[in-house]
Amino acid sequence: MKLKTLLAATALSALASVSFAQDAVKIGMITTLSGPAGYLGTDVRDGFLLAIEEEGGTLGGVPVEVIVEDDGLKPENGRAIAERFLERDEVEIMTGVIFSNIAPVVAPLTLRAGRFYISPNSGPSQFAGKACHENYFVASWQNDTLHESAGIAASNLGYKNAYILAPNYQAGKDALAGFKRFFTGDIVEETYTQLGQTDYAAEIAKIRAAQPEMVFQFLPGGMGINFMKQYDQAGLRDEIPLVLAAPSADINILRAVGASMLGVQNTSHWNHDLDNPANIAFVASFEETYGRSPTVYASQGYDTARLISSALRATGGAVTADMDGFRAALRAADFEAVRGPFAFNTNNHPIQNWYSREVVEIDGEFRNRTTGIIVENHADAYVGECKM
Amino acid sequence: MTQLFFEQLLNGLQLGMFLFLVSAGLTLVFGFMNIINLAHGSLFMIGAYAVAVLTNLTGSFFVGLILSFPVVAAFALVIELLIIRPLYHRDHLDQVLATFGLILFFNEGVSIVFGRTPLFLNVPEALSGAIQITETFSYPLYRITIIAVGLMVAAILWFIIVKTRTGMRIRAGTTNPEMIRALGVNIQALNTTIFVVGALFAGLAGGLSGPLTSVEVGMGENLLILSFVCIVIGGIGSIRGALLGALTVGLVDTLGRAFLPDLLGQFLDPATANGIGAALSSMSVYLLMIIVLIFKPTGLFPVARAA
Numbered sequence: 001m002k003l004k005t006l007l008a009a010t011a012l013s014a015l016a017s018v019s020f021a022q023d024a025v026k027i028g029m030i031t032t033l034s035g036p037a038g039y040l041g042t043d044v045r046d047g048f049l050l051a052i053e054e055e056g057g058t059l060g061g062v063p064v065e066v067i068v069e070d071d072g073l074k075p076e077n078g079r080a081i082a083e084r085f086l087e088r089d090e091v092e093i094m095t096g097v098i099f100s101n102i103a104p105v106v107a108p109l110t111l112r113a114g115r116f117y118i119s120p121n122s123g124p125s126q127f128a129g130k131a132c133h134e135n136y137f138v139a140s141w142q143n144d145t146l147h148e149s150a151g152i153a154a155s156n157l158g159y160k161n162a163y164i165l166a167p168n169y170q171a172g173k174d175a176l177a178g179f180k181r182f183f184t185g186d187i188v189e190e191t192y193t194q195l196g197q198t199d200y201a202a203e204i205a206k207i208r209a210a211q212p213e214m215v216f217q218f219l220p221g222g223m224g225i226n227f228m229k230q231y232d233q234a235g236l237r238d239e240i241p242l243v244l245a246a247p248s249a250d251i252n253i254l255r256a257v258g259a260s261m262l263g264v265q266n267t268s269h270w271n272h273d274l275d276n277p278a279n280i281a282f283v284a285s286f287e288e289t290y291g292r293s294p295t296v297y298a299s300q301g302y303d304t305a306r307l308i309s310s311a312l313r314a315t316g317g318a319v320t321a322d323m324d325g326f327r328a329a330l331r332a333a334d335f336e337a338v339r340g341p342f343a344f345n346t347n348n349h350p351i352q353n354w355y356s357r358e359v360v361e362i363d364g365e366f367r368n369r370t371t372g373i374i375v376e377n378h379a380d381a382y383v384g385e386c387k388m
Numbered sequence: 389m390t391q392l393f394f395e396q397l398l399n400g401l402q403l404g405m406f407l408f409l410v411s412a413g414l415t416l417v418f419g420f421m422n423i424i425n426l427a428h429g430s431l432f433m434i435g436a437y438a439v440a441v442l443t444n445l446t447g448s449f450f451v452g453l454i455l456s457f458p459v460v461a462a463f464a465l466v467i468e469l470l471i472i473r474p475l476y477h478r479d480h481l482d483q484v485l486a487t488f489g490l491i492l493f494f495n496e497g498v499s500i501v502f503g504r505t506p507l508f509l510n511v512p513e514a515l516s517g518a519i520q521i522t523e524t525f526s527y528p529l530y531r532i533t534i535i536a537v538g539l540m541v542a543a544i545l546w547f548i549i550v551k552t553r554t555g556m557r558i559r560a561g562t563t564n565p566e567m568i569r570a571l572g573v574n575i576q577a578l579n580t581t582i583f584v585v586g587a588l589f590a591g592l593a594g595g596l597s598g599p600l601t602s603v604e605v606g607m608g609e610n611l612l613i614l615s616f617v618c619i620v621i622g623g624i625g626s627i628r629g630a631l632l633g634a635l636t637v638g639l640v641d642t643l644g645r646a647f648l649p650d651l652l653g654q655f656l657d658p659a660t661a662n663g664i665g666a667a668l669s670s671m672s673v674y675l676l677m678i679i680v681l682i683f684k685p686t687g688l689f690p691v692a693r694a695a
Binding site: 034035036037038039042168190191192193194196197198199201202203205206208209221222223225226229230233234235252253255256257258259260 | 392395396399400402403406495496499503504505506507508510511516517518526528530531597599600601602603604605606607610611642643645646649662663666667669670
């Protein structure tokens with residue numbers, strides 16, 4: 001399986017350089033490939049390249065060249081790569097950014113240079129509201145909506161109060177604010193933990209003492225894995241249920257935590273079992289090409305590439321040569337998203353459905369099963385502040 | 389309330405014991421060999437990965453843990469022979485640079501071999517569940533096990549250092565390395581042994597932490613900083629210092645996180661109290677270190693050193 005993945009990756013990188021043809025549209029991908037969070041960027045990249053491979057090295061019939069670089073989760077790296085991409089490589093489309101501390105560095109540089117910025121993941125609030133821009137698109141979600149959907153789900157499940165916790169940094173604060181925006185119950189207590197914390201015994205003891213009806217946590221990556229293992233160890237999983245947002249329950253986290261996540265409710269805009277033709281084809285194709293199951297990040301990379309494909313097809317390959325045409329084509333979002341219905345709001349952020357999921361065991365593997373739609377055509381809270 | 393306080397005390401004790409396992413090796417290597425080994429965190433990670441892989445292969449956590457010892461020892465031996473040995477007489481900056489390079493090397497190595505997805509490792513059946521301490525209060529068995537292992541390691545180390553001839557040499561070497569070499573002790577062999585033993589403690593700590601935390605690339609680095617705080621507070625080179633330093637750090641950190649926000653809430657509005665409490669509690673350990681360094685610059689239990 002490893003070998004197959006390796007071969008596929010080699011084939012894809014060969015393909016990326018073969019499409020060096022004269023009129024190839026250059027796409028710069030600044031993403032996070034190294035460190036514990038490296039799998040996010042890896043999957044965005046692989047999903048993106050898969051779409052290109054399926055179209056025989058093109059997007060919308062237009063040859064494309066993708067240049068991929070790792071930002072190592074450091075904004076200063078993001079800046080250096082962005083400057084190189086824009087000046088030396090003259091990329092016309094910038095994409096790939098995973099984290100909300102990189103986006104505020106890369107996006108303004110790209111927009112000032114008169115190129116298009118299309119996010120496959122991070123959607124920080126400022127760019128959805130006051131700092132919105134006509135050439136800035138988000139193909140994933142506005143950050144808050146991830147947690148808003150969890151808040152709605154918790155209300156729908158009938159919980160009257162919740163204990164909420166997140167790491168003490170901007171995305172953590174946004175997460176709790178997002179959850180509270182639509183949660184109709186009371187907040188028993190709000191706890192901010194340290195970034196990169198490994199031991200959660202103190203917080204878990206406080207939760208036990210507070211006896212809330214449910215717990216919402218936004219502890220991305222390893223922190224969430226630590227918390228879930230210890231929460232189960234303390235015997236609280238059956239006593240006080242959790243409602244989580246998508247980043248806390250992707251397939252890699254389920255695999256690492258195992259049975260301790262069984263039965264956990266969570267929300268997402270995509271799941272591997274969504275029953276639409278585009279998604280069924282994507283999941284099969286991804287598994288065959290890479291020998292592993294796609295994460296939500298892979299689906300976002302794929303959708304981003306398909307969105308660009310639809311716009312390139314409409315303009316016949318013109319990007320910066322026909323800014324208005326390409327922008328209008330992107331706004332139309334004329335493609336079958338693997339997540340289902342997809343449209344752009346006036347601030348170029350998605351209007352989309354959010355689904356509820358439950359962690360179940362299928363053939364000894366822990367997977368999310370879609371249990372229903374929480375909210376249809378959900379828009380973000382900042383769209384009113386965007387004057388474009 | 390008293391029960392919550394007692395539980396948090398136990399949590400602090402457990403975190404302290406765990407930090408001691410990591411710090412013990414660090415303080416030995418630093419104190420005796422005068423080597424700053426940033427790669428201690430990598431050995432922690434290697435231990436965790438070895439246990440995870442071997443546990444999944446053999447199906448038993450205990451077998452995995454025991455089989456991980458030779459793996460970690462082999463890594464430590466190679467690191468000592470190839471990297472550390474040429475650095476004994478270089479200054480600390482060179483050691484920091486070389487061992488920092490090792491961190492990068494092992495992090496990338498692990499992600500090439502295992503990928504970036506964290507490995508699965510859960511609490512073994514025999515140690516899962518909780519112990520009923522009072523009628524209304526139970527505590528996870530696995531955390532109690534960590535406390536027990538910490539105490540055991542402390543006892544073994546105390547015995548070796550205080551009661552055996554090797555221990556005598558280690559103490560002598562910490563105090564005056566030139567003299568012990570002049571007396572004909574094979575310091576090279578002793579150095580290698582201490583480095584490997586220190587690595588084994590780090591590996592053991594990593595293996596034990598696997599079921600509670602995420603077995604992932606770079607997992608040892610956060611702990612490395614905390615364990616440096618432990619040994620600086622305790623006094624570098626002293627096992628007793630490492631133990632007391634680790635317990636102090638564990639208790640201050642846990643109790644700070646548990647009670648500071650509530651305490652501040654007595655006289656501030658909840659939102660401010662929460663913010664300041666969270667900030668203060670993540671600083672508490674470092675504040676403690678500053679205070680200790682002001683009043684006792686060599687730590688609470690300094691080792692006597694020849695000038």
